[in-house]
Amino acid sequence: MQNFIFENPTKIIFGQGQIKRIGQETARFGKKVLLVHGQGSIKKNGVYDQVISSLSESQLSVVEFPGVRSNPVLSHAMLGIETAKREGVEVILAVGGGSVIDTAKTIAAGVGAEHDVWDFFTFRKTIQTALPVLTVVTVSASASEMNAAAVMTREEGRQKYSIRSLFIQPKVSILDPTVLFSLDRAYSAYSAVDAVTHMLEGYFNNMEPNPSPLQDGMVEGLMKTIMGATETILQNPEDYDARANMMWAATLAFNGLTSAGMGQIALPVHMIEHSLSALYDVAHGAGLSIVLPGWMKSQLPGKAGRFAKLGREVFGVTTLNDEEAALAGIDRLKKWFSLIGSPVSLGAAQIPAQDIEKIAENAAALAQVWGLKAYTKEVIAEVLKLCV
């Protein structure tokens, strides 16, 4: 096991009927709240009313900042920073999924900065302070409700970059699985792909010949949980236990727990996917199910043992030969993505193969920022050719 620091102070309040606590939790951090939300789904599913009622019961003053869309953009977050500064808000409440929460985190960091908030994303500046962030989760996939990261796309240059700081990690997150009942089939599937990929990028990194059984066991357990729950959800979107298992598993999948001790985790699949969603606005989960199987094929020579373990432990592959088990593992994973309705080729997302060079160039720029030197434009293009 590698040395690590694990620190995750977010208070999770989990379960049906818990949104009513958001007022009293928010009031611990301030009186004036910036309420960040998205495209209006929370007004349809009743979450908005629950939140407003709880905030008003705690006599909080609310400034609304709606309009976040998926693959959130910097210009909108900068509008949020302006609003937060002008109104003098003391605390930020995100009600939504990863895009809304990441916008809230970016605003929280930006309010305390004298410079362009994008400097945090290019690592030119380090976050030194932020407004407190709380969340009410309406889509479970990003784990942003219990981690220190935020991802944002800057329209100029179509750069989808990220930040990470304990200052922007949510103080409190409320997870009510009934909120997911209205999440459609597509996003229910993409959420599963996202959560699974978060873990697998670490799992494939848990290096042989000495992978830690502890992290392997957690990832395999959570992955089987997510797969089983997602299959149930697609049959019955209002199955409480399935939604609850998916919701908590997705949080644990990327809150630092499964990767602690695995060493520095590279996220090449996320990195390449960021270019797909930055350039084509495909859903992040859909992009991941396109890139992951192709990336695995590209890594087969060095990682057959790891892919074989996935095949055996998660998909019940029984082949003794490692390379065969690895190929079977990749194939079974890809088939499972298809089964739940997530695309597994560029074509399925209407991304033309002739764009590969352009995508690779975009991703290679992020590879430089993230320090993934092996991922040149050429290497990334080779991976993308395996995703056609």
Next chain:
Amino acid sequence: MQNFIFENPTKIIFGQGQIKRIGQETARFGKKVLLVHGQGSIKKNGVYDQVISSLSESQLSVVEFPGVRSNPVLSHAMLGIETAKREGVEVILAVGGGSVIDTAKTIAAGVGAEHDVWDFFTFRKTIQTALPVLTVVTVSASASEMNAAAVMTREEGRQKYSIRSLFIQPKVSILDPTVLFSLDRAYSAYSAVDAVTHMLEGYFNNMEPNPSPLQDGMVEGLMKTIMGATETILQNPEDYDARANMMWAATLAFNGLTSAGMGQIALPVHMIEHSLSALYDVAHGAGLSIVLPGWMKSQLPGKAGRFAKLGREVFGVTTLNDEEAALAGIDRLKKWFSLIGSPVSLGAAQIPAQDIEKIAENAAALAQVWGLKAYTKEVIAEVLKLCV
């Protein structure tokens, strides 16, 4: 899944060579430190010197409070409270295992209380404040380094009771697996029994017909990790990866993670064991390996499905019939405790069967405090008869 709140703010610094950070971490909380430790093992294995050197580098003033023994006693903790008050310490550093950490927590709570600290253990009073606690772990079993609980024995009446409060939860814990290299065979085994039992009390509670696959998967994964690591450790006490896997797994086993969502967890096995270690001063882990298999037998009618799942998932039992698989599971668990050298009968720990009434009476008093009404003196005596 049941509703839950999960909040675990302890910062974990994990790995070889990390003890040198304790000075700077402690300095964040105060200048004058009460250094709580045990019977001198840290002077033999070099941990004491590392800690003192780091504290002095950070220019902290140190008041020593050594002498904690396993199954720590209230009178000693009260001496610590006096010392802490007299010396005006600002922060408490525990260097040791669960007994040392629990003593430090009790002192931390006691310093801020005007009344008898035991009132916290009988739930007559609630902890409202405490000095900050940090830890350097030298025995991995209790998970006290990352949870809010402390257990203490009051000599008068031989009561072994517990407290739980976020105020006493460690701010920072340093876990260096090399420190465990000098832990002897017996305590290495007892540590495994303790960690496994912490999880199983929840696992058996993860109620049918609807057990949560998420928690089941985590417990099964961590349990297999602990078992594999312990077998390696008994062969080679200086196997770094095995010690590291055991160390982190033991922390995760009782830091609230595996039980979150399982509902209110009763700890009847711990409760009955508390009476064994309070009355006979057997090691806590040794007491648990005596009580757990007997308790399982007593619960067979209602919990066959759960015991069968343990047998199948952890021990590879293949019997289709639930009751047979449950019996096989109990048998395999008991055999594994024996294999690693932990006692599985009262006799093996020189506890005479004719004392059962006395033990049951002691445990029944704690059952009242813990609200486990089903555990009358008679019921507990029946369980103990299955441990002969």
